[in-house]
Amino acid sequence: MNPTTRFAGLLLAALLTLFTGACVAAAVPVVPTPRPTVTPTPTITPSPTLPPNVTLTIPPSPIPPSPTGGPSPTPLFGPTRTPLGIAVDATRPVNPNAPRIEFFTTDVAAATPGQPVNLYWSTRGTTNAVIYRLERGIRNQLWNVAPDGSLSIPTRRSDRGDLEFLLVVGDGTQRSEFELIIPLACPIVWFFVPPPEACPIAEAVETQIIEAPFERGRMIYIGFIDSIDASIGASYTPYANTVYSLFNDGADPAWVAIPNRYDPAIHPEFEPSFVPPPGFYQPVRRLGFVWRGNDIVRSRLGLGTQPEFNFSGFVQTAPTSDGGTALYISSADETVLQLLPAGAVWQIITPP
Structure with missing residues (x-):
């Protein structure tokens, strides 16, 4: 080995030993600790303040959408049940053989009282029919007739208003009716104008009339009635030679009728011992006889305000809707007085 290389290796080993020892001596054990918990402090935001001239507008509540038309949902498991007590509309099938009325008519636009009226009819699906005459909705006459034909029915001179007839065929559920x-x-014609809507029972008749005004009403006497036509004269008999007291005090009855019983041969014209106050009058003769002899009439009418008037006037009658008879009388002041049945009402129906 080269001396230089060997020296370098020894030097490197010495340096490594020195570095390792230093690291071991410097190491300090670390003990883990939990992190401190930080509690955030809330920040208060001030509420907005509206200016004094600002008005809050509350938005409208949304309107739920209305269901639109369309087919009804079909149940998945068959038809639904109908609750008890609820009727189910059903159209009854028409029976082609059921009796039916083809027509029921007459040949005049308006019938004349006292003259016969002709009826014509045609039916199918029946062998007979019945015709009723109605009086204020009540069946009071009947005719059994053929399924087709005509019938002449007499009328009365006193008939007024309308003639009502009912044609009936079949019975039960197959019954058919038609009203004519x-x-x-x-x-x-009436003796005055404008005339009432009702048709008079008979022509007006002229007769003697005596009338006197009182504090709370008036008295009227209708004299004897003579007529060339006996039937007309007879129709006015119940109203003739009668004193009528008409009250305007608001009490019932509004008027009363008292037959005349005054006889000048035995009854005085007036009561001499009674002297009325200035400006008032004691009724005399026929009117005075009723006034003196009937306490109710005298107290309700009071004293006369003018002497009686004796004149020639007219009387006429007409039917009312309830089946009674209204009386129409000429008045001394050229008006016409109407007296409804049973003392119910009296009134002036034409201006002076």
């Missing part, structure tokens, strides 16, 4: 309404022409 024929208006009645009004052959009679």
Whole structure:
């Protein structure tokens, strides 16, 4: 070995020994310790303050979308059940052999009271039919008729308003009906204008009328009624030779009718011992006899405000919707007074 090379190897070994010893002497044992826990301190952020002139606007709540139309969902496991108590609409099949009415009519636009009216009809699927005449919705006459044909039915002179007929075929679930309404022409004119909508029962009649105004109403006497037509005169008999007391005190009845019983041969015209205050009058003769003899009439009417008027006027009657009769009377002041049935109402229906 070369002396130089040997020397270099010895020198390297000495240096390594020296370095290793120094590292061992300098090493210090290290004991691990846990890291300190750092607790963060929260930072308080101040709340925003609105200017005094700013108003908060609350956004509207969103509206849930409405379901749109479309086919109903089909159950996966068959049809759903119908709850008990809920009716299911079902269209009954039409029976082609069921009785039916093809037409039911007449040959006039309006019937004349007292003249017959002709009915015509045609039906199918039946061997007979029935025609009813109705009075305010009530069946009061009937005719058993053939499935097809015509029928002449008499009417009364007193018929007013409409004629109502009902054609019926079949029975039970196969029953078919058809109602025919024929208006009645009004052959009679009123004695005043404008006339009421109702048609008079008879022509107006002229008669003696006595009228007197009172503090709370008026009294009217309708005299005897004579007419060339006996049937017309008979229709006014219930209203003739009668004193009517009409009250405007708001109590019931609104008017009363008292048959005239005054006899000038035995009854005084007035009560001499009674002297009314200035400006008032004691009724006399027919009116006075009722006024003196009926306490209710006297207390409700009060005293007369003018002497009685004796004149020739008109009386006429007309049917009401409830089957009664309304009375129309000429008044001394050229108006017309209407008295509804049963003392219900009286009123002035035409201006002076």
